[in-house]
Amino acid sequence: MKSTIRRYVKLLLISGSTLIFSGAAFAGESHLTMGTVLEPPHLDPTAGAAAAIDEVVYANVFEGLTRINQNAEVLPALAKSWDISADGLTYTFHLQNGVIFHDGATFDSSDVVFSLERAAAENSTNAQKALFAPIASVKAQGPSTVVVALKTPKGNFLFNMGWGDAVIVDPLSAGSNKSKPIGTGPFTFKRWVRGDRIELGQNANYWGVKPALKSATFKIIPDPAAAVAALMAGDVDAFANFPAPEMAAQFQSDSRFIVKVGSTEGETILSTNNLQKPFDDLRVRQAIAHALNSQEIIDGAMFGFGTPIGTHFAPHHAAYVDLTGTYPHDPQKARQLLADAGFPGGFKATLKLPPPSYARRGGEIIAAQLSKVGIKLEIIPVEWAQWLDQIFKNKDFDLTIVSHTEPMDIGIYTRPTYYFQYRNPGFNAVIKSLNVTSNPKRRYALMGAAQAILAKDAVNGFLFQLAKLGIWNKNVSGLWENSPVQANDLTGVSWKN
Amino acid sequence: MSESRLREIWLQSLHHRSFVIGIILSFFTLSMGLVSLFWTPYSVELLNIPHKLEGASATHWLGTDHFGRDVFSMLMVGAWNSMLVSVIAIGFGAGIGVPLGALAAGKRGWVEETVMRFNDFAFAFPALLTAVMLSAVYGPGTINSVLAIGIFNIPVFARITRGSALSIYKREFILAARTAGKGEVRIALEHILPNIASVLIVQGTIQFALGILAEAGLSYLGLGTQPPMPSWGKMLSEAQTMMFFAPQLAIIPGLAIVLTVLGLNLLGDGLRDILDPRLRRQK
Numbered sequence: 001m002k003s004t005i006r007r008y009v010k011l012l013l014i015s016g017s018t019l020i021f022s023g024a025a026f027a028g029e030s031h032l033t034m035g036t037v038l039e040p041p042h043l044d045p046t047a048g049a050a051a052a053i054d055e056v057v058y059a060n061v062f063e064g065l066t067r068i069n070q071n072a073e074v075l076p077a078l079a080k081s082w083d084i085s086a087d088g089l090t091y092t093f094h095l096q097n098g099v100i101f102h103d104g105a106t107f108d109s110s111d112v113v114f115s116l117e118r119a120a121a122e123n124s125t126n127a128q129k130a131l132f133a134p135i136a137s138v139k140a141q142g143p144s145t146v147v148v149a150l151k152t153p154k155g156n157f158l159f160n161m162g163w164g165d166a167v168i169v170d171p172l173s174a175g176s177n178k179s180k181p182i183g184t185g186p187f188t189f190k191r192w193v194r195g196d197r198i199e200l201g202q203n204a205n206y207w208g209v210k211p212a213l214k215s216a217t218f219k220i221i222p223d224p225a226a227a228v229a230a231l232m233a234g235d236v237d238a239f240a241n242f243p244a245p246e247m248a249a250q251f252q253s254d255s256r257f258i259v260k261v262g263s264t265e266g267e268t269i270l271s272t273n274n275l276q277k278p279f280d281d282l283r284v285r286q287a288i289a290h291a292l293n294s295q296e297i298i299d300g301a302m303f304g305f306g307t308p309i310g311t312h313f314a315p316h317h318a319a320y321v322d323l324t325g326t327y328p329h330d331p332q333k334a335r336q337l338l339a340d341a342g343f344p345g346g347f348k349a350t351l352k353l354p355p356p357s358y359a360r361r362g363g364e365i366i367a368a369q370l371s372k373v374g375i376k377l378e379i380i381p382v383e384w385a386q387w388l389d390q391i392f393k394n395k396d397f398d399l400t401i402v403s404h405t406e407p408m409d410i411g412i413y414t415r416p417t418y419y420f421q422y423r424n425p426g427f428n429a430v431i432k433s434l435n436v437t438s439n440p441k442r443r444y445a446l447m448g449a450a451q452a453i454l455a456k457d458a459v460n461g462f463l464f465q466l467a468k469l470g471i472w473n474k475n476v477s478g479l480w481e482n483s484p485v486q487a488n489d490l491t492g493v494s495w496k497n
Numbered sequence: 498m499s500e501s502r503l504r505e506i507w508l509q510s511l512h513h514r515s516f517v518i519g520i521i522l523s524f525f526t527l528s529m530g531l532v533s534l535f536w537t538p539y540s541v542e543l544l545n546i547p548h549k550l551e552g553a554s555a556t557h558w559l560g561t562d563h564f565g566r567d568v569f570s571m572l573m574v575g576a577w578n579s580m581l582v583s584v585i586a587i588g589f590g591a592g593i594g595v596p597l598g599a600l601a602a603g604k605r606g607w608v609e610e611t612v613m614r615f616n617d618f619a620f621a622f623p624a625l626l627t628a629v630m631l632s633a634v635y636g637p638g639t640i641n642s643v644l645a646i647g648i649f650n651i652p653v654f655a656r657i658t659r660g661s662a663l664s665i666y667k668r669e670f671i672l673a674a675r676t677a678g679k680g681e682v683r684i685a686l687e688h689i690l691p692n693i694a695s696v697l698i699v700q701g702t703i704q705f706a707l708g709i710l711a712e713a714g715l716s717y718l719g720l721g722t723q724p725p726m727p728s729w730g731k732m733l734s735e736a737q738t739m740m741f742f743a744p745q746l747a748i749i750p751g752l753a754i755v756l757t758v759l760g761l762n763l764l765g766d767g768l769r770d771i772l773d774p775r776l777r778r779q780k
Contacts, residue, residue: 225737244738246563300546300564364724365564368544379724381637 029495030214032476034488035227035236037243037356038384039195039220042178045164046119049127051405051486054164055240056198056218058487061102062167062183065093065112065146066158070262072407072484074158078107078168078184079146088153088438095144099207101170102188109140115168116148128165130411134435152436155443156408163407163485186211186491196220200490212478212494224357231257231471238472238479240488243357245303251471262468262481263316266403267309268358270366270461273397275421279349283341285458289327290334291373292366298464301361306464311455312410315465316482319447323455323462334373346374349398353379354387358466359401366401366461392419403466405486410450413459420460427453509771516767522760526753530577539567541574542725550743559749562732563739568746571727572753578639578728579757582721583708585643587701590650595697597651598658599685602666613659616652624649624711625718632720642721646711650704657700661693695772699765706761713754729754 040052045062059067067077076082079093099107118124120132134154139147150157160166173182181189186208187200198218202210219236221227224244230236231251241264242248251257270292278284294308307315310323338346353363360381367377377399382390391397397419404412412418414428427450434446455462468483478492510516538558545565552560559568597616601609628645635641665671665688674684715721716730724731729750736746 228738228741246739247741250741296544296546300544300549361563365544365546367725368542368564371542381719381723 030212031216032213032238032490032493032495033217033219033236034490035221035230035239035242036218036488037220037222037227037241039222040198043181043189043192043198044177045167046115046169046174047125047127047178054486055488056200057181057183057185057189058164058167058485059185059489059491060187060200060216061181061185061189062164062169063185064162064164064167066162068159068162068485068487070480070482070484070489072159072482074162077162078112082158089150091148091150091157092141093146093148095146096207097144099184100205101173101184102182102203103170103173105170105172105182107168107170107184108143109146110143111168111170112146113138113140114171114174116166118169118174119166126165128163128406131160131163131166153438154435155438155440159407164487187213187216190215209491211491213490216490218488222355234473237476238470240468240470240472240479241483242469242471245305245357245467245469248303248305248469248471256474257471258474258476260468260470260479260481261305262470262483263314264403264405264466264468264483265314265407265409265485266405266466266483267312267314267409268306268362268401268403268463268466269312270463271391271397271400271402271420272460273395273399273420274423274459275395276398278341278343278347279398281341282457283337284343286327287334287337287341287373288370288375288461289458290330290337291370291375292461292463293329293369294324294463296369297362297365300365301358302464302467305467305469307467308464309462311451311462312404312413312460313447313451314407317408319444321448321451323451326455327458331373338374343374346376348376348378351377351379352382352387352391352397352400354382354384354400354402356403358403362401362463395419395421399461401463405466405483407485410447410454413450413454422457422459424453424457427457506771510767513767513770515763516771519760519762519764519767522756523764526576526757526760527580529573530580533570533573533577537567537570537573539570541566541570541727543567550739550746552745560745562746563735563743566727568732568749571732572729572749575727575729575732575750576753576757578722578726579709579712580705582639582643582646582712583705586646586650586708586711587704589643589647590704591654591697591701594651594654594656595658595690598655598660599662599689601655601659602662602689603681603685609659612655616655619648620652622649625714628715628720637720637723639722639726642712642715645715646708649711650708653704654697654700657696658693661696662689665689665692695768699769699772702761702765702768706758706765709761710754710758713750 036055038052040056041048041050043053043057045053045057063077065077065079066074069075078096078099080096081094083092095109095112101107116132116135116138119126120135134150134152136149136151141147167183169177170182186203186206188203190199190201192198197220200216202214221230227239227243228247231239248259252259272279272285274280298304298306298308308324309315310326313320351363351367353359363379367379370377391400411431413422414431416423430446430450430453434443434450437443437446470479470481472479475495476493477496478494480489543566547565548561549563549565550561551557557567559572562568597612601612624646627648628642631641631645671684671688674688712721713730716728717734721730722728732750733747740747
């Protein structure tokens with residue numbers, strides 16, 4: 001509710017602030033103000049699924065054993081190197097020396113053991129527990145070596161250790177990281193003004209190469225119109241994920257800005273409650289798939305930014321299989337399938353939409369597309385907190401639209417209690433054998449098989465891969481163009497003057 | 498009312514400039530809304546994305562929006578939607594507020610105190626706040642916005658009814674009616690209401706304008722009318738981020754709101770001048 005009131009106030013301000021085309025570059029050479037749409041619920045990446053957490057703290061405040069760069073490559077971080085045993089079961093990490101946490105505590109192998117065991121524990125609150133499931137044991141060998149033994153070989157274990165959920169925390173401060181994050185990164189947490197901004201300062205004792213930026217502010221701007229105004233007025237220097245794609249052309253033609261269209265790991269899907277009648281009927285889900293027209297949704301909701309997908313997999317990934325033709329747009333076929341399923345006149349259902357424009361606008365288009373085959377959707381807008389509670393937690397929904405921005409997250413379809421409640425033993429078996437396969441060729445074949453099952457089962461309406469629309473001041477360099485993990489890595493960012 | 502009085506009102510109306518302008522503007526909106534019930538150039542649920550953001554042309558008189566919907570059709574349906582919400586909200590507010598006001602004026606004493614303090618309490622909550630509360634509990638929607646605006650209307654009607662009725666209750670013919678053995682309800686219905694009707698009509702017109710404004714505001718915030726039903730407020734909020742390259746999308750519904758509210762206010766002013774007996778006597 002607060003955001004709607006703020007929106008009302010911002011409407012009054014927008015006309016004024018957009019007219020004042022103040023110079024955008026006077027923000028200084030060592031400070032960056034980054035606009036962000038969502039406010040994180042808290043700041044502990046090891047205890048929350050919200051992308052907004054990682055988008056503030058990943059690589060900036062917290063670091064893991066490895067880190068992921070914008071091209072999805074695994075780089076050393078707190079582990080300066082590692083050895084992998086021939087059978088792929090033992091990883092020996094050699095840690096950086098002289099690293100201290102922001103509160104002065106020293107970093108050593110015991111912190112790594114603590115962090116990984118804590119994340120893998122039975123009662124762990126980590127949102128990505130599956131990342132740690134293959135770990136059999138974590139043992140310290142002296143202060144700067146850690147040996148991780150796996151139960152089964154895990155091909156992308158090093159990548160997984162680079163996730164925000166796998167950052168290394170100190171036992172003393174782990175409990176208070178939600179409100180006062182203490183990490184080893186080049187930026188320290190300074191202040192969080194709820195509903196407005198999060199400020200980061202410089203870590204004078206940083207162990208690695210000190211970034212050009214000395215401080216940064218994440219300014220929370222949920223309203224797209226206000227985001228436009230803030231960029232135009234120079235109140236923010238950059239928007240890594242700009243929420244108003246309709247304005248991209250405008251910014252492109254403005255010499256003060258750089259517009260970069262990159263890829264994200266965001267599979268945007270019409271999530272379907274697979275246990276809810278009538279969506280438990282494959283024919284109904286197939287009918288929906290036939291009724292959807294992804295390109296129209298991309299053009300209408302995202303102004304052309306996005307790539308159609310036919311399954312839950314990122315198109316820029318090497319193992320991607322183009323399955324967009326599995327259920328081509330065919331309203332006639334959709335009506336036929338609905339009639340076969342016992343709904344010759346269609347049916348009514350609800351479509352709950354979270355705030356982003358891909359959902360709100362996309363939802364209107366989808367409602368129109370489905371109504372053409374007789375499925376009448378009642379649109380119910382929800383705030384993120386409501387979405388997490390009603391849909392994600394309590395599974396109280398028919399259809400919703402959401403973008404799944406975690407990398408390589410096809411495994412969520414094996415979780416029987418995940419909010420869309422898909423249950424297919426055949427699919428689980430494929431993922432199970434994928435998890436124990438390290439031969440890249442066989443892995444790709446298994447990934448392809450998994451993609452095909454999801455596409456065929458029409459688990460969800462597979463819409464499009466979210467594009468990353470980054471817009472920033474032309475004097476800023478080093479911001480990520482792609483988002484292989486949820487992050488706004490500021491370590492390589494600098495001002496050129 | 499006698500025939501000569503009606504003629505007098507009619508002639509007076511034609512010479513009242515703001516009344517005439519008001520009635521023309523209001524008639525324009527009303528007819529747009531009424532026609533939309535039977536006919537619109539295009540269906541407002543018809544998305545035609547290849548033809549999005551087109552300018553005005555012979556096929557789309559006011560162009561198309563970001564989904565390729567016909568803006569003129571949306572404007573027509575939006576007019577009906579605004580008026581419907583506003584009228585029902587007035588019915589709701591007057592239906593509760595007028596009896597309350599009459600009760601307060603007729604009974605006086607602690608009844609009047611209670612009613613009026615309750616009024617003050619309700620009056621302290623703007624329609625927007627009431628709507629935010631309602632939608633937080635029951636979810637956003639047209640019915641909740643009608644309720645919110647309606648609740649806002651109750652104290653307005655209760656106050657004006659009490660104020661006008663108080664002076665009527667002091668008149669001799671009320672005493673006569675009482676002596677003749679008429680009950681309080683009959684007195685209120687047969688003697689009080691007809692005598693304050695003109696005031697209520699004027700107030701109703703003003704509340705009508707406020708209701709349209711409130712509906713647009715609530716829909717702008719996403720608390721009112723939900724898609725696919727078009728509404729002026731929602732058209733405005735959707736047009737916001739497109740102001741730089743398609744300003745007409747914001748200007749058109751904005752103008753519609755301004756002209757309708759202006760028309761209704763002028764109409765209300767005119768009606769007050771023409772109908773209010775006190776003002777008439779002053780002339």
